[in-house]
Amino acid sequence: MTAVPAPTAPPAPTVPGVEDALASQVLASLPGLVSEARRTGVRRVTARAPPERIRDAVSGLKALGCRHLSGMSGLDLGERLEVLYHLSAPRGIVLSLRAAVPRTAPRLPTVSDLFPVAGIYEREIHDLFGIEFEGLKDTRPLLLYEGWPKGQYPLRKDWKPAGAGEVKHA
Amino acid sequence: MPEMELPIGPQHPALKEPVNFRVIVDGERIVRLDLDISYNHRGIEKAAETREFSKSLYLIERICGICSHAHATNFAKGIEALMGVEAPRRAQWIRTLVAELERIHSHLLWLGVAAHEIGYNTLFMYTWRDRETVQDILELISGNRVNYGMNAIGGVRRDVTDAMKPRILEGLQRLEARATYYTHVIREEETLLIRTRGVGRLSTDRAVALDAVGPVARGSNVGFDVRRDDPHLAYSEIPFDVITSPACDVFGRVEVRAHELVQSVRMCAHMVENLPPGELMAKVPRAAPAGEYVSRYEAPRGELVHFLRTRGTDKVDRLSVRTPTLTNWPSVVEAIQGHVIADIPVVVAAIDPCLSCTSRMTFVDVDAKRTSSLTWDDLVEYGMRYYAEKEGL
Numbered sequence: 001m002t003a004v005p006a007p008t009a010p011p012a013p014t015v016p017g018v019e020d021a022l023a024s025q026v027l028a029s030l031p032g033l034v035s036e037a038r039r040t041g042v043r044r045v046t047a048r049a050p051p052e053r054i055r056d057a058v059s060g061l062k063a064l065g066c067r068h069l070s071g072m073s074g075l076d077l078g079e080r081l082e083v084l085y086h087l088s089a090p091r092g093i094v095l096s097l098r099a100a101v102p103r104t105a106p107r108l109p110t111v112s113d114l115f116p117v118a119g120i121y122e123r124e125i126h127d128l129f130g131i132e133f134e135g136l137k138d139t140r141p142l143l144l145y146e147g148w149p150k151g152q153y154p155l156r157k158d159w160k161p162a163g164a165g166e167v168k169h170a
Numbered sequence: 171m172p173e174m175e176l177p178i179g180p181q182h183p184a185l186k187e188p189v190n191f192r193v194i195v196d197g198e199r200i201v202r203l204d205l206d207i208s209y210n211h212r213g214i215e216k217a218a219e220t221r222e223f224s225k226s227l228y229l230i231e232r233i234c235g236i237c238s239h240a241h242a243t244n245f246a247k248g249i250e251a252l253m254g255v256e257a258p259r260r261a262q263w264i265r266t267l268v269a270e271l272e273r274i275h276s277h278l279l280w281l282g283v284a285a286h287e288i289g290y291n292t293l294f295m296y297t298w299r300d301r302e303t304v305q306d307i308l309e310l311i312s313g314n315r316v317n318y319g320m321n322a323i324g325g326v327r328r329d330v331t332d333a334m335k336p337r338i339l340e341g342l343q344r345l346e347a348r349a350t351y352y353t354h355v356i357r358e359e360e361t362l363l364i365r366t367r368g369v370g371r372l373s374t375d376r377a378v379a380l381d382a383v384g385p386v387a388r389g390s391n392v393g394f395d396v397r398r399d400d401p402h403l404a405y406s407e408i409p410f411d412v413i414t415s416p417a418c419d420v421f422g423r424v425e426v427r428a429h430e431l432v433q434s435v436r437m438c439a440h441m442v443e444n445l446p447p448g449e450l451m452a453k454v455p456r457a458a459p460a461g462e463y464v465s466r467y468e469a470p471r472g473e474l475v476h477f478l479r480t481r482g483t484d485k486v487d488r489l490s491v492r493t494p495t496l497t498n499w500p501s502v503v504e505a506i507q508g509h510v511i512a513d514i515p516v517v518v519a520a521i522d523p524c525l526s527c528t529s530r531m532t533f534v535d536v537d538a539k540r541t542s543s544l545t546w547d548d549l550v551e552y553g554m555r556y557y558a559e560k561e562g563l
Binding site: 040041042043044046067068069070071072073074075076084086088092093094096115116117119120121128141142143144145146154155161 | 207208209211213215216251378379380381394399400401461462463464466473475477479488490492496497499500
């Protein structure tokens, strides 16, 4: 690259229906691994995978062109905890693959060998939601300091910070 | 020689990302790099669950001091998507204008910091002087130099008036000349070339495999830019190019940012000249229906992701923030391996993690249990001395 390129044109607009096309494609390509695939917004698709087969589902989606893991989010839904894998699919779509685990035994296989960056996200979710990732090599706390009390997961809904309720927001 | 552990940081908690590095070295060579970011977890995600959207917006704007607009805009557009409203076109353009001005200020700041790390303080002084120009423009528009407070749920709080336009364009004209000048400087200045070429190598394949984002990915020739790939705000209406560099090293990351400066200045000029008329705010409901949305944004450091979940109330049920620096971490770890201690400042700075003011570092001789301390400044100076002796710089 030698010269500063002149701006060419704005990005191409999204073709309507790409989300539904992706949803049908993953349902057809990964039967038994991916279910409930549907559009949730412009370039946004969600789908569900059985927790014990999450690795197969993620690697199947990776083979279908979801080459980038944009992030992982934990969710507290009461009886269940959920982990969302936000995968960047072709054509700018984010496919949020979700796996639910029971609150009493929150365990999921790691995907850190498929996406190395997932190791960091899994450590974060372990700190904040207490979900164990089986096979994860590095299980040290990432966000919480080493003196943080064991078994306290601050982003679970039943966790309240000390002094909560005393603070009034204007 | 036995392997040694070399902890760097944590830095001062007032800084944006207090981290501690543990560098495992074999003599001069870096074997492994380890990260500890547990020093200042602020619990913003939890705090956001207890505040109305309009108050969360201010909280989220304070996640970061450099890309505050990125966080606030990403959150606002996510909540708007969940509410099913769209900010007016003029508001989208103003948001985009401030976003690109923020990118200019962030890249100029970074270029200065990177130059400072290699002892090239002339460039540091130049870029930080030029950064004042863009800071003045931001202050003219928003009233603030940082944390602009431009966003509201449904639009923007301040207009860009016709009276402002000549002053903004005058500043942009100066910035375009300076940005173009920097694209030449980085190719010709020997200090910069020796300290960045071939340093911190990250091949295209590895950048993809390690999920690198932003200028780190684009510096390794990965054409990933959320502005083009997942257009948000007014990016679908504004001409721009995704800048990539085939260099795949620190130089590539410098080159991408320098050329992005030129692009952003041109985009800003285009937006000021063609700002569409109309309202600044859409009428928004107080609450958002139950739903989930993954809000993406190309922040100065790369892809920023907010996952938002609402349950029909005026608060988020869950806000999950994934910042670009965290994602780029595995790339640094890989890029620094096999390099010498003298390269740590510039390789780490090349992902723009804003920790260059890291407080102190300790050398630990594992066998002898001896400890000695070095400040980040000492390390920077050591890097310069190392290259002065080696390359005669």
